[in-house]
Amino acid sequence: MTITYEWRGPFDDASLDALHADGFGHPVTGTDWRTQLERHSLGWVCAREDGALIGFVNVVWDGGVHAFLLDTVVARRCQGEGVGAALVTTAVERARAAGCAWLHVDFEDHLRPFYLDACGFEETTAGLIAL
Template sequence: MSWPGHRPVPFAPVLSRSLAWVAARRGGRLVGFVNVAGDGGLQAFVLDTTVHPDERRRGLGVRLVRAAADEARARGAQWLHVDYEPHLESFYARCGFRPTTAGLLQL
């Protein structure tokens, strides 16, 4: 699993609110996923980017995020946002993102 301690949960409620999502499968198993949420207008947000540990460091994550960006653009988004932890900055730079200042409030 890509998230330590992950427990399977129904994902249909999340996907029902998605602007788009992209998945990768190898040998019948899910090995990568990116979700894109939209605001109903010009803004979209990358969420839940994950690649199975066995598939990492091969460019799959970058290809998934770029495909998700293409799909968001095709659905009318003009801006694509992503929040990430500092250790992921170079990954998202390879995906085409540039760093910006943002705020975060834990609820």
């Protein structure tokens, strides 16, 4: 299995939508990913296995020194094989190269070992308002 990782890699909306549906366990939504990413993202990382999109992470930012990870997703058949950690590593390197000083991520409790242990994030105190 040869997996490649590409910053701001090409994708089509249907493939990314299908990956999200598979990785997050929800129906395909028909999201216009390209427009959304072009408008709000510093960049994104695509993971491909033999040309097929198997992983993705979005890096949004404030236009300054803060970047945020969103939508880290790996195809179910590839989960637990280090693809997610490699996506995040690439995102960290590229956010740093763009001059960002901080990379934030929010996650559900069951993802704590992934983000804190496998990816090296430090636990912080944060606040949240559900809208």
